[in-house]
Amino acid sequence: MCPREIVVSDHKLDPILRSDRLPHIWCPGCGLGPAMACFANAIQESDIPVDKHVCVSGIGCTGRVAGYLNVDSFHTTHGRAIPFATGLKLSNPDLKVTVFSGDGDLFAIGGNHMLHAARRNIDITVICVNNFNYGMTGGQLGPTTPYAARTTTTPYGNPEGPLNIPHLVAALGAVFVARWTVLHVRQLQKAIAYALNKEGFTFIEVLSPCPVGFGRPNDLGDGIDEMQFYRQQSIVDDRAPLESVGIDMSKESTLVLGNFVDRERPVYQPMGTEPPEQREQTAVYHPADPEVKAREAP
Amino acid sequence: MCPREIVVSDHKLDPILRSDRLPHIWCPGCGLGPAMACFANAIQESDIPVDKHVCVSGIGCTGRVAGYLNVDSFHTTHGRAIPFATGLKLSNPDLKVTVFSGDGDLFAIGGNHMLHAARRNIDITVICVNNFNYGMTGGQLGPTTPYAARTTTTPYGNPEGPLNIPHLVAALGAVFVARWTVLHVRQLQKAIAYALNKEGFTFIEVLSPCPVGFGRPNDLGDGIDEMQFYRQQSIVDDRAPLESVGIDMSKESTLVLGNFVDRERPVYQPMGTEPPEQREQTAVYHPADPEVKAREAP
Amino acid sequence: MSENKEDRHVLTGRHFMNGDTACAEGAMAAGCSFFGGYPITPSTEIAERLARRLPEVGGVYIQMEDELASIASVLGASWTGARSMTATSGPGFSLMQENIGLGAFTETPCVIVNVQRGGPSTGLPTLVSQADMMQARWGSHGDYPVVAYCPASCQEMFDLTVLAFNMADRLRTPVFVMADEAIGHMTERVVIPDKSGIEHVVRKRPHAGPMDGLLPYEAEGSMVPPMPRVGRGYRIHVTGLTHDERGYPATDAATHDQLVRRLAGKLTRFAPEIIRIEEVQMEDAEVVLVAYGSTSRSARHAVTILREEGLPVGMLRLITAWPFPGDRIAQLAERGCRFVVPELNLGQMALEVERYARQPTTRVNHAGGQSLTPDQIAEVAREAMTCAREKSWSAITS
Amino acid sequence: MSENKEDRHVLTGRHFMNGDTACAEGAMAAGCSFFGGYPITPSTEIAERLARRLPEVGGVYIQMEDELASIASVLGASWTGARSMTATSGPGFSLMQENIGLGAFTETPCVIVNVQRGGPSTGLPTLVSQADMMQARWGSHGDYPVVAYCPASCQEMFDLTVLAFNMADRLRTPVFVMADEAIGHMTERVVIPDKSGIEHVVRKRPHAGPMDGLLPYEAEGSMVPPMPRVGRGYRIHVTGLTHDERGYPATDAATHDQLVRRLAGKLTRFAPEIIRIEEVQMEDAEVVLVAYGSTSRSARHAVTILREEGLPVGMLRLITAWPFPGDRIAQLAERGCRFVVPELNLGQMALEVERYARQPTTRVNHAGGQSLTPDQIAEVAREAMTCAREKSWSAITS
Amino acid sequence: MRQEVRLAGFGGQGIILAGYIVGKAAALYDDREAILTQAYGPEARGGACSAELVLDDVPIDYAMLNTPSILVLMSQEAYEKFGKHAEPQTTVIVESDLVEGAPAEWPGIPATRIAEELGTRISANIVMLGFLTAVTRLLSHEAMEESITTSVPARTVELNLRAFAKGYEFGLQRTEVAI
């Protein structure tokens, strides 16, 4: 018979973390930990040596990820992670550069870089943690905050319609577009691992509880309650029409998850390093690899 | 029998132009003149008094339009016309604010504002003249420059894939999205007039010859040749799937024109001026008004 | 509270509120009706307060996608006749610089609040500094006019925000409120008068007359042209290019020089109205502490300590940082005063003091993250006093 | 031209090329392998040249979506070990300010060229000015180190671009080439030596040793920490937050003060290496023209005119504007020199001259759009000379 | 007389509100000068939290604390950080259920438990204020009551006043015992 739990002082993921910096600054019930764990595992699973992985973040709670992962990592300015990553990648194509940042960082102030990096099909992976608000600054309206939601800057309810992230990123030309929640850790990790190994601009939206900035003010409760909400309301549909996957986080709403887009487009090659092949625009969504096919939440 | 031509010194559109500033700075064969003429006519045709029209431009050859139209007009900084217009409109809802600017201004440096204004459905009209390059600075690569095209900064051919503007703007949520060329002056004028009268974020892409920056370096010849190209290669299809309307300007390519999207979404209302009604996302494209239905080029 | 919207503008009464909130209430009292912003510590509370307050009076709060958009929206709103503002901190202030230049060049009144935090870059987001003072003066390209006030208390966050709006309209120019985290985040008593107690400068409008011939950049001798509103038939044109009095682009050096000099000249001409300083125990002061913002509180305390020791030390507090009150410094220098400049930066306003005093100053600096203590300042001032008396000043200056 | 890629870096020979092109060729010769930029008059020719040249040697030219992205990409590229650069003009320079702060704070070497045009705002896009000099010093928030060179000829566009790359790597900091439209757009003879004639400072790399314990911000006594490259197993962390020697965020005032002071201290320490000035007929000069960039050409001509008249006038040319060569100014002031500062702005570097000279200067200013003529400068210098001799200096200064 | 007060605990205990109520009582209802400051920092996210007050009879220039005259500790962490190094002249008050190892002579109150008994766990901070008022006489009972009334949501005023009274009562007893 095995013992019950064994008390230890190190975690098996510690080597891929800057464990000297733990505990991290994130609130109890925050989903950033699991998102980072999935990324850390995917790095180790990837065919690329850990030393060639680079993580670039902007500013925000999510932006702190770069500081906790034990890979070469950059915590840049608010919104500028993608162009910073572009410079890294183009200047040293051997690197595997992943941008890991928040919805506000990547889609509010940083939206323009998303637009053009995806259009150019720069060979980087972008992981966006969507917690429906600006967590770091204390729970303000962000571009993904659902209509009518309360934040500290929408005390009367949000008058704006939120961004449908997968729809936009797919329209921009990303070659891989997925959405998972931090409850769907296995699918998330798989999707990240797949994206890391795929050439071109690959993108994963990660829905994540932020009890302080979003959950509590909007009667979703604590982290665990938002996780329960994910469990109850999520459906997985890789082939969902992307214009229909917007999120409103209302009690009856559905969260559509999946590996929505998986296609080939020529990857950006600056002239001179190699003459680029003729590029064709492929607009069909076809999740290709069975390995990243969706499964139900555990 | 009527005389042949009558020589005069004023044009009938002069009152809506700052005719004291003519001749304008645009090159012979440039399409900006016709684009502005269509806008000027549409202003006069609109139900809104001329004094309530405001034109906001960014920087570029197209950006000079604000300075030639005899309405309240603003020539702002590169890329910032849309947020400037947002301030004007929200602060005085009686105004009819139109942003008239270039592809680079609105989609390169200004891309993020396009993204969020369309998402919020700010009640402004945006007219984007796409001449496939940065005209003002002398013909550099822009976000709409076709793949492999020559510009002064892509001497070996453009390695980037161009933006498909209607597809992007539709994905962002604009309530009216059209594309015409400056050869299609009547349809263009109609589309603008329709957009001016429609509430919400309305958008028109105008394809326009830039012989200096784009036509000649890419063997399309002078303005008149590019106009001939438009005549030969354009098809009008309001219901074209938007992911398929990208432009590559190759000799055999098709330019798909039309009033692609016409739908209703709740218009952005800052809280407090009026409580916003429940917003619903409508993602269906349905050109609604027969007046703006496409006709063949003259 | 009354249901009358008008009444809700001015939150008359005695309050215990933090500096950011007081700033927001100052904006409300000044009749601000448009805020375009983007959250950033430690200014976020201004946005949060106005998000709640502006809708109460039919005003517009919009959270833009970034600071570039925020300032652009604020400039646009101003042309409708609205009093408009934004609030930010260092990184956002950096992003606003291009359009601050547009605002200054097109003479667009508005208020920009910078609650300073530790820099450069992301620096110390939650902690105090005063290291953007020179940026306020020089952050955008080209030469342009700058007005900047430095509140040192929650009450002044209110008062100087009102003043900033008035001065913006008076001069047709963007005005900065250069606060700092310590003031923005401290909570104190703030007394808000009733509406009649709030000064309100009305933006000069064009005289009645033919709308078509209006020259929106004709200064009419006062150096400040009247400002038309959009939608009123003037058919104005406003451009960030060099422009003539009609507002039309001009590509010649003479027009450029004339325009740039008029803008600078506005400030010189109205400097006596713009500049506010507070002098503390200055009558017989031999050593003058030149301080501003939260640091001036420590400096004031230091003066008390030093006066108790019988040392003739006074404080000149810069309520207005820009235009710099250089004439007063020069006067004091001529009187024989020596200057000690405590700042939460590596010495920024000290540079201006030195220029006008024509002597080096003693600097008391900390790059930021915590306030200078009264003792730190007093110690240096004491030393300065000794040196001043021994005429060995240069020994202690670098 | 040889087909060997290596050879194509340095365009050895005598050329007749414009300043912008010479700048681009300087970058090529310096081994620049990454340019991230956005076109803007009058710097566009630099981008256009590099778009053609970099691919010839396997380097990367990328035109980013805006200047915010350009500078960010340049910083990213630098951490791979590449020499990276961007080029812009006033409006773009304003937009770069936030990330210039990031570059300075994270000690990321790179070169930023600003070919100055008339400002503020869009101003006079095609015409000359020198009005971004103070912005170069203070444009981003917080206190940070700044190095800026001012080329005055096409040859110097080449030479100083090479120097800028070397100094960036030497100091681990962004370095500015503050050119102006007149120099960028004029065409002159440029002589490019062969590869062996191009100085090349190698960026200091960490010593071999355990990669894990590396402190990428430990200055090792030299004040400039060695710089690891990404992808080499160091597992570095780089942040725009205040950071300790390991590169980890620190939220305390002491670490902040220490870091900010070290960065400033780097420049003080290496100032003798950084600072270049040219002195023309200075031995016996009583009046000194302090000039830089295209204006220094007019000033040099003015010196010739005045010397012909027998007047003891010299010129001190600021090849380095920042750090400012204040010591030399102070020396000259002590020698009794008077200063005349011609600039295409309303007086920017004149402020620094005044501070170090501890006397007002005579300024010769034009806001921009055209060069100052030698006669304009000579006239003022003549007057200054008279006043200096009559000891009635103050009469002509404002 | 300058008085410096630090209230320390963890996020969610209403420490800042408590500080605000004290400051407001002083500044608006007790005719004193008062400044409230608070420690910010991402580290504070859900973790430690403190409010710092300076009260005086003359305008206050310098708002930072030198040596607090009163220290209110509502968590073990706060005790470790501030309580252990408290100067002898400082009056230290503790949440007796949440702080272990504090000297017996320090006034203590199980504020959270008392609040729970009132059915409003989140009013522990107000209970503590009652206790503080009784034990230290920092501010008048009336000023504190008025400050609470104008600072908490309208529908919770009554409850909070009861919490305040409870704490005050508990304090009076303790004071009687102690003095």
Added chain:
Amino acid sequence: MRQEVRLAGFGGQGIILAGYIVGKAAALYDDREAILTQAYGPEARGGACSAELVLDDVPIDYAMLNTPSILVLMSQEAYEKFGKHAEPQTTVIVESDLVEGAPAEWPGIPATRIAEELGTRISANIVMLGFLTAVTRLLSHEAMEESITTSVPARTVELNLRAFAKGYEFGLQRTEVAI
């Protein structure tokens, strides 16, 4: 000796290239100092265009023109703008088919027509340079030829040298006539 030269015409005539060739001939092949500047401005878009040169035997400080010693006018607009106010000491050369009303004593050449005859209308600027070289002796024939050779696209070198020769020849005749 300082010499100032202005070439003026309209966009598309190759005015700037002509200026570049002159400057390069001086700076690289004739051992002189030379600076080329040009008027920029959005107004220039497809309209008027001019190239300005300063040549000297000593390094040139000030690059702006005071009074040009040589003025080459290739359009009516250029004539209106510069030719009409030319100082008496200035040598003015005109494209005789494109400029009307110029004094008869000004050397003129129908450069465009000559170029067209050579089958290369766009070499009018080079024809003009040949004429300029012959008429003014500003720079040596060899230096100009070398400068053209290294400045025009490789496949057009021969043609352009022919254009230059034509203009030069025409100039020699004209010079013979005039002198």
Added chain:
Amino acid sequence: MTVVRRPLDQSVLTIPRGQTYIIPQRCKGCRFCIDFCPKDVLEESTDINSKGYHYPVVSAGKEEACIQCTFCTLVCPEFAIYTEEIEPETL
């Protein structure tokens, strides 16, 4: 001022007719009006304007051909040509 044409009384049996107005000095010779006039009403002038461009004139024999489609008015980049409706010819 009537800028927008609003024919008041137009029977199905009438074809609108237009009169051409030209501002020769403004023309930059792009040929847009000439090449795309649906009725080939226009041709290049033999004269040039002061900028050296051949502006459009009505071709001989085309005096009555303009159908007032306003295309030339809208497409001219220089605001150098327009037409006004005249008494329609009744078929």
Added chain:
Amino acid sequence: MTVVRRPLDQSVLTIPRGQTYIIPQRCKGCRFCIDFCPKDVLEESTDINSKGYHYPVVSAGKEEACIQCTFCTLVCPEFAIYTEEIEPETL
């Protein structure tokens, strides 16, 4: 160090089994591991850690229940719990 589980020899007839490791000081009591463990292996400790949180422990009787799904390892925000595969039980 083997972090990723790559079972070398796993027949279709075996169910993997896991051993739970816990770092009590790191736990912030979010309950993610407890509430979502598919086999309900975990429950809150009665003790609290120094931050005052109830960390997870294996419930009585659930010592053999862990199927090594690694969910708890991945979902724990604090890197406070993980499992390692042990000798599978053959059915």
